[in-house]
Amino acid sequence: MNYLVAVLPDRIQAEAAYSALEKEGLPMNKVSILGRGYKSADEFGLIDPNEQAKKQSKLMAYWLIPFGFFAGIAFNITTGLDTFAWAGPIGNYLIAGLLGAASGAMGSVFAGGGVGLALGSGDALPYRNRLNAGKYLIVVKASETITRQATRILRQFEPENIQGYVDSEGV
Template identity: 70%
Template sequence: MNYLVAVFPDRIMAEEAYTALEKKDIKSTILGRGYKSADEFGLIDPKEQAKKQAKFMSYWLVPFGFFAGFAFNLITGINTFSWAGEVGNRLIGGLLGAGSGALGAIFVGGGVGLVVGGGDALPYRNRLDAGKYIVVVEGVDSAKRETTRILRQLEPENIQGYAAE
């Protein structure tokens, strides 16, 4: 499915674009105050994606960190806490390794999710937060030229085409 996204500065311009497209039997959707929200339309929230990515990475990084910390203490024989004994030091090493794995999941998983999770959704969310309106046209390539021509006549702030995978 292909999408054509146009950003308009106010509600009147967005409604004018919607009406012009409707006259040509082109289905479109308006996003903004009083219309669909970004969440209702399905724009990905990068913060949610970052949380999901961090949680996913923690499933394998925390256990791996525990075993790595345990093995490191076993190999080196470091006696950091004399009160804990030999087995206690190995368990503490494992817990510290698990903590390191959790931090890695948060920083790497969350950071990657925040950077690449949103794609172009974040700029569009920011524009909606700034009070602008977005007209989204879902359709096939054959109607794309006519749709672009109609929207360009109304002079949107931005117009962008996307091909959904």
Template identity: 60%
Template structure:
């Protein structure tokens, strides 16, 4: 499935472009307007990368932190390190466990979705444009349908006109 996303200035321009696409024979079922009064980003399926990343981070932390604590204690016991003389033998093992839990929490952030928060791709800019009062016109279909839609939408000089190919 191919997608074409056009960011248009206002509702009138979005509706006009939608009507032009309809006149050119683009099926209504393959076009969507996103913005105030139309579909929201969530209704269309633009997932919020922040929500999904934090969900994955919490899921990984639930499992990794206890295992990290245990691994830190076991490492401390095996290695026999006495990092803090004042803490005693069991205190040092507890410190090793806490350090293992900290390392595990960092792992859950970096591997679990922290990169998704930082490198969220095009989804966040599209959401920001909708929140700023702009409209997105999305056409989905074959490569030929997207090419035909591109020629129609170019005359509206959209802020951006971006094509995507869904990878299975």
């Protein structure tokens, strides 16, 4: 499946482009307008980078927190540190484990959240920003032949940006 995304500056141009695609006989169930009064980014399925970052952070926390706990205990045992003399040996192991778990939690937030925010969005974030700025997107989700035909038609409207994508899940 191929995608074609064209960014148009206003609603009038978006509707004119949509009408031109309709006149050329493109299957209109494959064409969507995103913007105010039409589908939102969430309704269409553009990934929200903040949601992806939260998911990635939680996923990493499931294994980093327990790993940090046991790594903290192992570090305390191997070094023989008696940092908190009042806690005794078992208390020192538990405190080291809790500090290791806290380090694992911080790692999941910084690494998981940061990586999810930086890499999880792809081109979705620029498109979301354009929608938030009042622009409109025409999205054609169809075969290569139809997206090529749509590209030819949409170029007449001089979009701010026009980009084609190939769905990698089908490959």
